[in-house]
Amino acid sequence: MTNPLLSEWNTPFGIAPFDEISDDDFAPALDTALAEHNAEIDAIASNSASPTFANTVEALEAAGDALDKVLGPFFAMAGADSNPKREDLQRNFSPKLAAHFAEISGNKALFERVAAVWDQRDTLDLSDEQARVLMLTHRGFVRSGAALEGADETRMKEIKGRLAVLGTQFTQNLLADERSWFMPLEEADLEGLPDFVVGAARAAGEEKEAGGPVVTLSRSLIVPFLQFSPRRDLREKAFRAWEARGANGGETDNRAIAAEILSLREERAKLLGYACFADYKLETEMAKTPAAVRKLLMDVWEPAKAQAKADAAKLTEMMQADGVNGDLAPWDWRYYAEKRRAVEHDLDEAALKPYFQLDRMIEASFACATRLFGLQFEPLDVPLYHPDCRAWDVTRDGKHVAVFIGDYFARGSKRSGAWCSAMRSQAKFPQVQTPIVINVCNFAKADPALLSYDDARTLFHEFGHALHQMLSNVTYESVSGTSVARDFVELPSQLYEHWLEVPEVLGEFATHAKTGEPMPREMLDKVLGAATFDMGFQTVEYVASALVDLAFHEGEAAADPMAKQAEVLDALGMPDAIRMRHATPQFAHVFSGDGYSSGYYSYMWSEVMDADAFEAFEEAGSAFDPERARALEQHILSTGGSQDAAELYVAFRGRLPGVEALLKGRGLAA
Template identity: 85%
Template sequence: MTNPILADWATPFAIAPFDAISDDDFTSALDQALVAHNAEIDRIAGNPEAPDFANTVEAMEAAGADLDKVLSVFFTVAGADSNPAREALQRDFSPRLAAHFADISGNKPLFQRIAAVWQARDSLDLNDEQQRVLMLTHRGFVRAGAALEGDAEARMKEIKGRLATLGTDFTQNLLADERAWFMDLSEDDLEGLPDFVVEAARSAGVEKEATGPVVTLSRSLIVPFLQFSPRRDLREKAYRAWTARGANGGDTDNRGIAAEILTLREDRARLLGYDSFAAYKLETEMARTPERVRDLLMQVWTPAKAQADADAEKLTAMMQADGVNGPLAAWDWRYYAEKRRKDEHDLDEAELKPYLQLDRMIEAAFTCANRLFGLEFAPLDVPLYHADCRAWEVTRDGAHVAVFIGDYFARGSKRSGAWCSAMRSQAKFPQTQTPVVINVCNFAKGDPALLSYDDARTLFHEFGHALHQMLSDVTYESISGTSVARDFVELPSQLYEHWLEVPEVLEEFATHAETGAPMPRDMLDKVLAAANFDMGFQTVEYVASALVDLAFHEGAAPADPMVRQGEVLAGIGMPAAIGMRHATPHFAHVFAGDGYSSGYYSYMWSEVMDADAFAAFEEAGGAFDPERAHALEAHILSTGGSKEPEELYTAFRGRLPGVEALLKGRGLAA
């Protein structure tokens, strides 16, 4: 019988038939797909005809359809709904896939054909998009080591395989630590916690099969616990467990893995002739060099630290007024910051949260997309990989555009964080295909599910990524949607966050979970006025992580990453009461794969643009100005990686931005 993963999917919009796929299907599907892809590559490399764009580059674009199907299904469930079988499969698949793609990038006859097309590019009458795909293909092979020979070539293949294994191990260790730890709460321990935190703790207790409510290491539960629990001893216990993920000793400790990853990355960069991994990685980004990254981060660090230091003095005074002596600790900051927010802005998260219902915030994100880009969303009843998932058909003017899937709730089988991925990306070659896009979040479950303001911002952020995928309008999948420079990919997502703060959006969609009443105008005003509250803390914890990431990759790999982390933090004067947003042992952005390695700064780089881009709307007809919306889609959301990011942004805005709009937006300008 045909493997259900490889069969033609006779489902609405060819969505993966999750109800027909079992874990037993993945290995055989991967085996068959790898054989098929190898045969396709061999035919391209061995083609007796002279190499040209069609028989070499376009042929590669068309190859690997079966492999794409297997990997899209497998990595969707492996990240969002893992189990022991899937974790074992991932440990097996990762080195196999690394070897497979290393064989392709090391295929000398194939690279010779690509190089020949590249050399003849000026005589091939290629359009702009074809020239871009050719350049990226050639550059990708060179950067992957296609020009290496002998021992260097063998060493590169070995490095790639080992990195794939280590990245998988890092991720699974982190998931294991997050899944294993929880803290039981007695009824007395619930005192002082708002109802929504109590309900989330009870729900987590059911999920963990505990005897009562618990605190887990899910951000959507542990952060509000740290904000509201008056029990300093419990806050300390929870915070220490949260920040110790990946550093608890034993089989799940990630510190040795991080050290080996950094060494292998340095080796990889030096094999290719670069002074450091940062120099190698940043060459193709907007930033280009480590020096430009450091310059941006330090421009933001200095005012952010000054603000955080001033805030720390106020929080320390509040703590001492409560009779707690000694210095402000990291498990104190959120608790006293929440008290301060209530005092200074008369804004109580417990009063705010009932107005931020998950379903209404989803509706808000959809409505903004409709007003800006004419998109409409209709629920789809299709089998998905988990009962918590839901799907919508996306249309415009009656025509199908995409399928959007939302998977919003935290669970033990899901890795932490939030992300957007495409199970299928938009393309017109070798045939037209529309995207299937997934947003995955880790919100606390409830009836109804209520979000913090930060949760709501995360929802808009990930939906901005989804719009980048859904509105893509290019020919080749390799440059579709979010296939752009890492420090440009966060522009659409961070820009979309701004629409959450548009007063008319909150007026319409921030309605009370019990009464249905809209958020009172005075509360709405307080929410917007407090938008930059505690921004010193938020900026410091982020920039510190970005600077540590850069330092790890900028020179020789550190023998002990934890020592190097400590040196970096001491060098910048990291406030004692603020922890890195992602300390090394759980810094999945950097160590679970190469995606954000030496690139965690990219959120800040993109924020320079998103602050400036939203200002373009404000300078025009307002947040829903149709001309600016059209320009945003035409020059950024629809274009994928078809041009250099600088060119795309300049086409939208008329110029490149400076850091001033970012500092102003964060309330850090002098």
């Protein structure tokens, strides 16, 4: 039978035919696609014609179509609907793909052709985008080690292969720990929990076939349990299990893996002539240097820590008033913060949550995109990789723009967190292709599905990434959509969160799950008034993670990352009752791949811009100001990585931002 991954897809908009693909198709398809890609690369490298932009750089852009068709669906399924077979495939694919791309980046004949084009760049009459693609291509080869020789070249290939294996292992260990642990609850243990938490616990118990409600390590379940459970003993048990992910000993322990990853990254950077991995990694980002990153983080750290300490004192008083002696613990913070929020803002999460229905929040995110950018969304009835997934045809002025897929519910086969990926990115070369974009979340499944306010922000955040992909309008796929500097990629996503806070958006879409009534104006005002509540806690847990990440990569690799983590937090004066948002053994952003390594700070770097960028709409008098929306699409959302990130932001705003708008937005300004 013909392998569906290697066949022409006669499906709507070229969506992968998930109903025809089996796990057994991936390995042979990958082998065929790799062989085809190798043949394409060999043809470029051995071309007897003089190197030109067309026969070298554009030829590289056009190569690998078969490989993209295999890997797009595979990685979507491996991340969001894994099983033992897919996990085994991923363990096998990682070193194979790392070796494949290391072979390309180390191809001397190919690099010589790219270098020849680079050397004559001033005489080629290239467009701005072509000049950018050439620069990125040449730089990519150099940073990958193409100029290395002999033993150094061999060692670089070994390092890349080993890092690919370790990153996959780190992710799968974390997923295994999250999947295997759950805490059964007796009926009496449900007392004090809101209906939505009880419903989520019962649904999780059904999935685990536990015979009753359970708490799992899914953030969408454990966080509200920590917020609302009056049982301090159960909160502690759940929190300790959450904190121990990746550090339980045995086969799924990630601590030794993290140490080896850090050591290999340092060695890789030094092979390329850099003093440390952070210098290597940050060279291509907006921040440029570790010193610039540290300054930003410390400018925010001190006011955030001061706010967190003041908040801790108030929460301790509340805890002691409950008759609990001793110090405020990490499993106490969310519980007493929720009680404090109810008192100070008269805001009850249980009463609030029915107004944040998943379906209505999806509608809200679409409606804002319609008003800002003229996009329309029509449901698509197509086979997808899981029954929970939904798809939409995205159009503008009647013309197809993209396919958007939403996969919103938590399940044991899905890794934790939320993310956006493109199964196919936008491009016009070698042929026009429209994007297929996926948002993956981990919301608790219930009927109806209700979100916390933070969940709703996550939905808007990931949809901001999706808009960056869907509105991309460049020629070359390598600079399409979110193919931008890591500390710029979060700007569209974090900026889009602001539209959830627009009163008229909540007024229209925050409707009660049972009555259909809109959120009362008084409650709406309280929601918006509490937007910066507990921001000291949220900022401290994030910035601590970013500073530990930076410290891991800024100097010599730590032989014991846990000791290094403790050293950094002690020097910062980390509040005792707050933990890093992502402790080292579960820090997938940093250790599952190189994406956010030495780059976790980028969320805050982008937040400096998003706070300033939304002020541009406020200054224009409307969150839906058409001129500002056009400028946002023209200079940020449509351009991908076709221009320098700083230049793009200045084109939109007229200047680069300072930290003031961020501190103001977080309620941390003096």
